[in-house]
Amino acid sequence: MKISVIAALVLAPTVMMLASTVVPVSAQSGPTPQEQMACRGDASKFCAEHIGKPPQMNACLRDNKAKLSDACRKVVESHGG
16 A cells, blocks of 8 residues: 555656646647638738737737637637637
């Protein structure tokens, strides 16, 4: 019994560490070409000054979510916005 408790104490932090390294990578994946096309017009209209700067563009699109087309709003929401 002591071995399984020790194993759990040793393995739990390792599993949590691995999980935390996997989740941000998938959350940070860039938009697909289809997603980019869905937001191209909105990006030009509301966030033109951020073209070529993905973090700023993402923040701008989130900030303007209420004004976005339905297709682009779905993209923003699917990426956590």
